[in-house]
Amino acid sequence: MTDSTAGPRAAAGKSEAAFRTISEVAEELDVPQHVLRFWETKFTQIRPMKRGGGRRYYRPEDVALLQRIRALLYDDGLTIKGVQKLLREKGVKALVGDPQPLPATLAEVEAPAVADDRAPTLPFDAAPAAPDAAVAGLSARQRQEIETALAELIALRDDLAAELRRQEAA
DNA sequence: ACTAGTTAGAGCGGTCTCTG
DNA sequence: CAGAGACCGCTCTAACTAGT
Numbered sequence: 001m002t003d004s005t006a007g008p009r010a011a012a013g014k015s016e017a018a019f020r021t022i023s024e025v026a027e028e029l030d031v032p033q034h035v036l037r038f039w040e041t042k043f044t045q046i047r048p049m050k051r052g053g054g055r056r057y058y059r060p061e062d063v064a065l066l067q068r069i070r071a072l073l074y075d076d077g078l079t080i081k082g083v084q085k086l087l088r089e090k091g092v093k094a095l096v097g098d099p100q101p102l103p104a105t106l107a108e109v110e111a112p113a114v115a116d117d118r119a120p121t122l123p124f125d126a127a128p129a130a131p132d133a134a135v136a137g138l139s140a141r142q143r144q145e146i147e148t149a150l151a152e153l154i155a156l157r158d159d160l161a162a163e164l165r166r167q168e169a170a
Numbered sequence: 171a172c173t174a175g176t177t178a179g180a181g182c183g184g185t186c187t188c189t190g
Numbered sequence: 191c192a193g194a195g196a197c198c199g200c201t202c203t204a205a206c207t208a209g210t
Contacts, residue, residue: 023199033200038175056200073174080174176207186197 019049019057028063029070039069042080045087 026033040046040056045065048056058066072078072086 021200032176034176035174037201042174171210173210174208177205179204180202182199182201184197184199187195189194190192 019059020063022048022056022058025058025063025066029066031066031070036066039066039080043069043084043087 020028022033022036025031026036029036040048046062046069048058048062069083072083073080078086
């Protein structure tokens with residue numbers, strides 16, 4: 001599909017760290033969109049950020065988790081309950097094999113892709129040192145709203161970084 | 171009956187194009 | 191440039207199907 005929300009971002013090509021829409025994740029995993037939404041209802045560990053209108057934005061870690069779930073279901077022949085049990089017992093990180101925590105904070109999501117060459121000149125460097133502590137007392141809804149706003153900021157940052165590189169290359 | 175999807179439909183939100 | 195409208199992608203919910 002032509003992802004209207006991704007627009008120029010998709011056309012310019014996303015970094016590995018970029019957020020993905022459900023259609024992009026569906027294509028990448030070769031799984032229909034409705035199945036991704038169905039899995040979301042079955043696995044509480046799948047928690048894509050949501051923007052206005054409820055649109056999902058999947059972090060790279062979400063995609064990795066979905067890939068693992070897909071492999072367990074389709075390749076290993078496990079049932080959803082089996083995968084749920086596995087997730088409960090071993091945790092997401094053990095399944096995905098990702099030593100890094102989910103980038104639930106701006107500081108964490110900020111790092112990849114453009115960090116090496118561009119980040120020092122970009123405006124998001126002054127992220128709070130320990131935002132996790134700051135949000136510890138917030139409600140789930142408040143956290144969701146913050147994550148949503150965060151996703152928008154990061155998408156904007158990606159756009160700006162890409163545009164900057166285009167202009168420098170020109 | 172239970173599991174794992176699949177389908178359909180109404181409505182929302184973003185983008186694009188046209189017009190003034 | 192700004193507003194209007196069309197178009198398209200996406201959402202949610204509920205009902206349905208196929209296999210075990």
